[in-house]
Amino acid sequence: MHDGKYILFFIGALGAFNGILLAIYFMFLAKRRNLSSFFLGCLMAALSLRIGKAVLIYFDSNLPEIYRQIGISACLLIGPALFFFLKSSIDQLTQVPRSWKYQIGALLAAIVFMGVMYRYATYPELWRKYSIQVVYAVWTLYIIAAGVVIRGLFARIRSTSDALKPAENWLLAIYSVNVAIFLSFMMAYLIRDICETYYGGAIIFSLVLYAMIFIHLYHSRTAEQFYVVPAKNPVRKVDEATVMNLVTTLEQQMVKGGLFKNPNLTLSELAKSINIPAHQLSQLLNDNLGKNFTSYVNEYRIEEACRMIAQGHPFSLEAIGYEVGFNSKSTFYTAFKKIKATTPLMYKEDLAKRSDASLVR
Template sequence: MSLEDQMLFFFSAIGAFNGLFLSLYFGVFTKQKSRSSYFLAGLLFVLSVRVAKSVFMTFVPGISSDFIQVGLSACLLIGPFLYYYVLSALGKEKSNSKWIWHTLPIVVAMIVVGYYFPYREHRYLWQRKIDGYLAWFLFTQWLAYIIISARVARDAFKRVFSKANSDNIDFWLVNLIICMAIIWLAYFTNGYTSYIVGALSFSFTLYLSILIWVFKKRDKVLFFEAPKKYANKKIDAAQSKDLMPSIVSEFKEQKAHHNPSLKLSDLANKLAVPPHYLSQYLNDNLNKNFSTLVNEYRIEDATQMIGEYTHLTLEAIGYECGFKSNSAFYNAFKKFKGITPAQYKKSIS
């Protein structure tokens, strides 16, 4: 293997290796496990398997056709894991078991098709040619899920690209969906470029994603963002002393947080302050973002209602307090209370 091939092998394989490592981390070792972390682990795993197949097929002669088939079949799960990760991260997943019935037929189809039309005997079906029906289906299904995921996260795209107030999760989801589109495009066009471009794209987008996530967690301005005009300008204590009572009034008396579609701009309008002013006040004076503040009040009301309104179901209480889905309610409750709503109800009964 020439030096050039060794370099290509290294940079393309390192993405697959670290993707597998991160999938293991999010699925097993991370302290704050959630449904979204499991979906992200699954997404990284199937992507890494697909990329590993490309790397070994390019640089390792005589690779097993079964391994190639597994790598190609993994494409069928990239889209579903992306879709359910986006749903879960945005708190839009309405059922805890729906994803199983969604992905189970796909897994069964993978096994059945792989058994009756194995790659070693029906290679033409797995290649993107005129009669490569399986290959065309794989790429079409993958692209369809990317489009659907982008549609689910359309509000996050609007917040990020309109420079409106957006949380780190918005940047992460937008970046992830764009990266999935880049990887899909790299594989789809490899007939005009090189088969290894898809693997290199995965390595590049993986490390770019990690870099963006680290910068956003540290509240750093990214190279493509306009600097925040008020980033180094603290709000004077005298200017903000009357803001907290107004915020408390909106939540305690007006129950603004019971509106599931409440946005920072909505609250800012009620308080007659610019949205960026309110955002900075929350970060500088309360050390929390808007989403955390709203969920704190929602969970506070939920704990009270669980004790008082025993005839209501936990799901009904969650919706009454402003949560859009049962999973979002459970995740937020466990985050602030350390236990699930069901465990809390049992502890006080």
């Protein structure tokens, strides 16, 4: 290996290693860790495994076949992780939708099944001719789906009067670089004689990693929100009468339609129920009601939970939490304490004491 290759190997290997460290950070250690940061960590992990495999195989083609199997398997998760990250950021999701769980489960099941029943070392032709085609097909579909999710941001780039905010630029950068990496590997797959494009993905990934680390260190106090929190889309102010009509319609949908009981309710779905864009609903909640989407929905859920508790509903407190739209006991208790400044159990006991005191009188 000549000096030039040593340098390329060092850059690619260091990029893959740093990617794993960043994946761990985003998934488990970030101060503002949420659903979008978790999926960003998953994206970094999948890319790192794929890039790591590319680095090792490019410089030593005699490595055990398990490295190729791991790399191809990780490649199956890159597209989905990118889509889930962008979608959870744009729609401000706080919980994993059921459809995503099915998709993730199916992908992981396919990886385990192929890895156990049809190992690369035993069935190399199966992986080279068919499995890789399925992997690239899945990657392509999710790349397209991710592009659809952020198509509005690309459209706004052409508008000189409607500049993108930092978080939106960050989402576009992540998507664009992933497309570049995808194209480099796809070109290498279609034109097998061009090895440089195969390793090009590793170089691109490494350079982007260094840029991400620099931004995080340079903007240590604020950069974190660029990774996981979508910026609001600037929209024009609406008149007070329109705001009141929208608020009234929104309340009717929440109460009469019981939308808050849907544990997978998203900002986009709620906006669609009152026929306005998601960014306009976000502005309405933040500017006119002083609440974000999660707080707004949780208030309805907690009020319904309090009503059920006051009526002596036979459900357990945990079951009531699920009934009003929470996905877990912990999120129910956390939201209840935040809104009512007490726990559900203490609230129930306090109601019982008041009832007993009124009977004594």
